[in-house]
Amino acid sequence: xxxxxxLPARLLAVLLLGVAVGAGAQTGTVAPPTPDTRATxxxxxxxxxxxxxxxxxxxxxxxxHAREDVRCVSCHGGDDTTLEKAAAHGRGFTGKVxxxxxxxxxxxCHSDVEKMRPYDLPVDQYALYQTSDHGKRLxxxxxxxxVCSDCHGPHDVLAPSDPSSKVFxxxxxxxxxxxxxxxxxxxxxxxxxxxxxxxxxxxxxxxxDKGNLRAPTCVSCHGVHGAAPPQTGDVNKVCGKCHTAERxxxxxxxxxxxxxxxxVSECASCHGDHxxxxxxxxxxxxxxxxxxxxxxxxxxxxxxxxxxxxxANDELDKADALIARADAVPLQTDDYKARLEEARTYxxxxxxxxxxxxxxVVSGFSLRAHSVGTEIQSEIQGKLGNIRTAKLLLILFxxxxxxxxxxxxxxxxxxxxxx
Amino acid sequence: MNDTPKTPSRGLxxxxxxxxxxxxxxxxxxxxxxxxxxxxxxxxxKDVLAEIDTTPVTSYARWPHVLGVLAAILFALEAVTxxxxxxxxxxxxxxxxESTRTIVRDLPAGGFLHQMHTWGAYxxxxxxxxxxxxxxxxxxxxxxxxLLWFSAVSLMWLILQLDFTxxxxxxxxxxxxxxxxxxxxxxxxxxxxxxxxxxxxxRVMNEDVLIRFYVLHVALLPLFYMxxxxxxxxxxxxxxxxxxxEQTRGNVTxxxxxxxxxxxxALFLFAGxxxxxxxxxxxxxxxxxxxxxxxxxxxxxxxLAPYAVFQRVPxxxxxxxxxxxxxxxxxxxxxxxxxxxxxxxxxKRVRIAGAVAFxxxxxxxxxxxxxxxx
Numbered sequence: 001x002x003x004x005x006x007l008p009a010r011l012l013a014v015l016l017l018g019v020a021v022g023a024g025a026q027t028g029t030v031a032p033p034t035p036d037t038r039a040t041x042x043x044x045x046x047x048x049x050x051x052x053x054x055x056x057x058x059x060x061x062x063x064x065h066a067r068e069d070v071r072c073v074s075c076h077g078g079d080d081t082t083l084e085k086a087a088a089h090g091r092g093f094t095g096k097v098x099x100x101x102x103x104x105x106x107x108x109c110h111s112d113v114e115k116m117r118p119y120d121l122p123v124d125q126y127a128l129y130q131t132s133d134h135g136k137r138l139x140x141x142x143x144x145x146x147v148c149s150d151c152h153g154p155h156d157v158l159a160p161s162d163p164s165s166k167v168f169x170x171x172x173x174x175x176x177x178x179x180x181x182x183x184x185x186x187x188x189x190x191x192x193x194x195x196x197x198x199x200x201x202x203x204x205x206x207x208x209d210k211g212n213l214r215a216p217t218c219v220s221c222h223g224v225h226g227a228a229p230p231q232t233g234d235v236n237k238v239c240g241k242c243h244t245a246e247r248x249x250x251x252x253x254x255x256x257x258x259x260x261x262x263x264v265s266e267c268a269s270c271h272g273d274h275x276x277x278x279x280x281x282x283x284x285x286x287x288x289x290x291x292x293x294x295x296x297x298x299x300x301x302x303x304x305x306x307x308x309x310x311x312a313n314d315e316l317d318k319a320d321a322l323i324a325r326a327d328a329v330p331l332q333t334d335d336y337k338a339r340l341e342e343a344r345t346y347x348x349x350x351x352x353x354x355x356x357x358x359x360x361v362v363s364g365f366s367l368r369a370h371s372v373g374t375e376i377q378s379e380i381q382g383k384l385g386n387i388r389t390a391k392l393l394l395i396l397f398x399x400x401x402x403x404x405x406x407x408x409x410x411x412x413x414x415x416x417x418x419x
Numbered sequence: 420m421n422d423t424p425k426t427p428s429r430g431l432x433x434x435x436x437x438x439x440x441x442x443x444x445x446x447x448x449x450x451x452x453x454x455x456x457x458x459x460x461x462x463x464x465k466d467v468l469a470e471i472d473t474t475p476v477t478s479y480a481r482w483p484h485v486l487g488v489l490a491a492i493l494f495a496l497e498a499v500t501x502x503x504x505x506x507x508x509x510x511x512x513x514x515x516x517e518s519t520r521t522i523v524r525d526l527p528a529g530g531f532l533h534q535m536h537t538w539g540a541y542x543x544x545x546x547x548x549x550x551x552x553x554x555x556x557x558x559x560x561x562x563x564x565x566l567l568w569f570s571a572v573s574l575m576w577l578i579l580q581l582d583f584t585x586x587x588x589x590x591x592x593x594x595x596x597x598x599x600x601x602x603x604x605x606x607x608x609x610x611x612x613x614x615x616x617x618x619x620x621x622r623v624m625n626e627d628v629l630i631r632f633y634v635l636h637v638a639l640l641p642l643f644y645m646x647x648x649x650x651x652x653x654x655x656x657x658x659x660x661x662x663x664x665e666q667t668r669g670n671v672t673x674x675x676x677x678x679x680x681x682x683x684x685a686l687f688l689f690a691g692x693x694x695x696x697x698x699x700x701x702x703x704x705x706x707x708x709x710x711x712x713x714x715x716x717x718x719x720x721x722x723l724a725p726y727a728v729f730q731r732v733p734x735x736x737x738x739x740x741x742x743x744x745x746x747x748x749x750x751x752x753x754x755x756x757x758x759x760x761x762x763x764x765x766x767k768r769v770r771i772a773g774a775v776a777f778x779x780x781x782x783x784x785x786x787x788x789x790x791x792x793x
Contacts, residue, residue: 330530390697
């Protein structure tokens with residue numbers, strides 16, 4: 001009996017519970033129970049540093065590092081458990097990290113195989129950076145070169161796959177362009193404003209206008225952490241990563257040896273380096289005389305290749321127009337369309353094959369395209385001709401019509417014999 | 420003709436006649452304009468034919484006063500070609516274009532059949548329209564020919580509706596958008612607009628519209644058209660050919676000759692259609708794309724006038740729609756409000772008013788055709 005609470009006590013408990021439930025329900029409806037982490041709560045990542053450094057804290061809190069247990073003190077040192085400035089900025093506090101030592105500092109973790117293993121991240125960025133022009137200049141004492149934080153952000157480090165990251169493909173040109181589009185800075189280093197040149201290129205159009213994330217950005221050719229301009233002799237390897245067929249034809253041709261001997265940049269001599277325009281057949285008429293005599297046999301060869309291309313292209317255009325005419329009849333043209341597409345592929349291959357600068361290789365493709373074009377034309381003309389022939393049957397038809405009309409006219413006036 | 424009973428003749432017709440009243444069947448055909456003499460269905464067909472053979476016909480019933488019969492013949496031709504096309508046609512947005520292409524491209528003579536159907540439609544509209552103009556010009560809407568006029572106007576409306584519904588069925592880029600613009604014109608008609616739009620399947624193009632257009636095109640509208648033809652020839656049989664003109668000319672021919680003349684006309688009509696279908700075929704256009712409006716999408720030619728008004732006259736669209744409806748109803752009810760004897764509506768004045776209205780319609784149509792052409 002003594003273990004049982006008395007009635008007034010039980011009543012009180014029920015009442016209290018009811019009030020608590022009511023209060024809970026009320027808070028539940030009024031405001032969602034989500035604490036504002038930005039201003040009030042102390043997180044493990046930023047500790048109490050954010051009380052005085054709210055902007056840095058905000059940038060750091062949504063970075064990849066904050067999620068992976070990296071803290072303010074990991075890079076800056078000091079004590080993040082106190083609000084007392086002297087204590088917080090004591091004990092190995094480095095303050096703002098010196099630009100010259102940033103690569104080393106980042107490398108402290110990112111070159112550590114043990115630390116990077118769980119994330120399956122490469123550990124060679126620091127070593128690569130040392131081989132880059134940025135790294136070399138930094139070591140030589142040039143402090144206006146890119147260090148880790150310039151591209152990845154000091155606090156807001158995001159994964160490269162994050163579209164808001166500075167190293168997401170569509171953001172890379174702007175990230176590099178922050179320095180390489182600064183013409184004053186570049187002029188002092190005897191460099192071009194390659195950022196704006198790149199923006200005019202076919203690569204930039206593919207990246208920005210077509211949204212092709214595999215289109216080449218700065219890092220595709222220059223490397224990421226080991227960024228450096230490709231050397232003469234390497235250019236065709238760099239471009240050939242994507243343009244494999246062009247590279248194959250180029251290496252099979254005479255330009256390769258000759259250009260290597262003359263120390264002339266392979267692809268860039270004709271196509272430019274950053275402001276690379278879309279491949280145009282018309283280039284055949286112009287590019288050769290950039291290096292060769294404009295009355296020499298090379299210039300003539302360029303004109304011949306262009307003429308070959310244009311002849312084949314004209315035939316294909318004519319075939320295309322005929323297919324449109326046949327469709328308006330309509331005739332069955334699916335086969336012709338497939339063959340025309342095949343011929344266009346030959347013609348594209350012919351343009352690729354011009355990198356051999358051997359007319360027999362090139363015309364092998366353009367002639368094939370040409371002959372498919374003429375074949376399609378003659379077959380469609382044949383079918384259209386059949387229709388024209390069928391029209392001649394009209395003469396026969398009208399003959400019968402007139403004969404029938406004549407017979408009808410004759411029996412029209414014939415009286416029926418009365419019975 | 421002697422009334423003595425003949426010896427029972429042999430042959431298929433005789434065999435049939437003993438088991439079936441063939442004259443009755445013939446009389447049924449005559450309802451659609453083949454014959455307009457009274458037929459006694461109790462007599463054998465041979466007698467009836469022999470009588471028709473020798474019945475004199477006034478010269479009035481000859482060209483160019485045979486447009487009604489031409490409308491019937493062309494309609495029959497459209498029915499036959501349309502029926503054959505329907506064998507392969509599939510009325511759904513997914514397969515309408517495909518099946519049309521199969522008919523036109525892959526089936527033997529399918530393209531020819533389709534061309535004939537299309538050219539026949541154009542000729543049929545021309546014949547019905549010219550006939551309406553002729554009836555108007557000759558004042559053949561006055562008593563007792565009100566029904567002739569009503570049926571002529573109805574045939575005009577029906578044939579335009581048949582054209583409007585038939586156009587869409589090919590589901591190519593031009594027909595799709597023409598029908599879309601046409602639906603917009605329909606919707607703007609006050610009172611009847613929503614009803615018509617409901618019957619046609621909606622205010623804008625959707626999958627219901629195609630199947631409804633199909634049903635209207637192959638079943639409902641042809642049925643109405645045949646009723647219109649029946650009324651046309653039924654009323655001619657009752658009230659006779661245009662009396663005023665009939666009296667001025669003598670009997671020049673017999674029915675037999677008249678039929679053979681009609682046959683020759685029909686033959687030349689058919690030959691003309693074949694020639695047009697062969698020498699001036701309509702182009703086969705690409706499939707309709709609901710997401711891209713081709714440049715210069717406009718309704719069929721007969722809707723260009725109201726379309727021009729909709730596009731250029733500011734204000735609510737029911738005003739031009741109402742005017743259009745009023746004109747159409749006014750045309751239909753011409754016999755009601757222009758009674759003979761009323762001096763305000765004498766023949767000459769009505770003719771001038773009609774010519775002016777026609778001129779305005781023509782000008783608006785031209786305007787509609789050149790709208791947004793640049």
